[in-house]
Amino acid sequence: MTQAGPGDEPPEPRGRLRPTSARALTTCAVLGLAVGWGVHRVGDAVAGRPPLVSWVQALALVLVAAILAFLAWHTWQTVHVRGERLDPQQALNRLVLARACALGGAVVAAGYVGYAVSWLGDQSEVADRWVLRSVVAALGGVGVMLASLALERACRADGGRPRT
Known part of the structure; x- marks a missing residue:
């Protein structure tokens, strides 16, 4: 082995960043489902x-999903259609945003599903409203997750094709 001298540059780091795994998304969904179901019981007790x-919560998730979907489309057009390169910091920021929102979207979607399930069979007059709003919010969370996964794929310079 040779020692690097003061004028030598360190070797280029080599590594691969893998896409968000189904295992991570499933783990987040299971945790979100359990917490969402428990929120109803804990709220009643405490x-x-x-x-x-509220509708604001549900529609805010739908809006975030739409923004992420637009960002994914724009990134795909920039990198894969026009063949331009993103600034490295911008690409990293978009990738971090995509990863965080994909995992967060899975937790939130499953949390609202768990909350909706906790209302099934409840005879109170608000149960139907909470189930409907929770389902719309869960769909918004799924939209956030899917749009984030699309953004993550758009950030890949190889388009997600496996290397041979």
């Missing part, structure tokens, strides 16, 4: 009533 699910 505050005397379960938490409110």
Whole structure:
């Protein structure tokens, strides 16, 4: 082995960043499902009533999903259609955003599904409203997750093709 001298540059780092795994998404979904189901019970026990699910929450998730989908489309057009390169910092920021939102979207979607399931069979007058709003919010969370996975794929310079 030779020692690197003061004028020698370190070798270029070589590594591969793998796409977000199905295992990570599944783990987040299972945790979100359990927490979402438990929120109803804990809210009843602690505050005397379960938490409110408003249309604002549900529609905010749909809006975030739309923004991420647009960003994924724009990134795909830039990198894969026009063949331009993103600034490295910008590409890294988009990749980090995509990873975080994919995992967060899985947790949130499953959490709202768990909350909706916890209302099934409940005879109160708000149960139907909370189930509907929770389902719309869960769909928004799924949209966030899918758009984030699309953004993650758009950030790949090889388009996600396996190396041979």
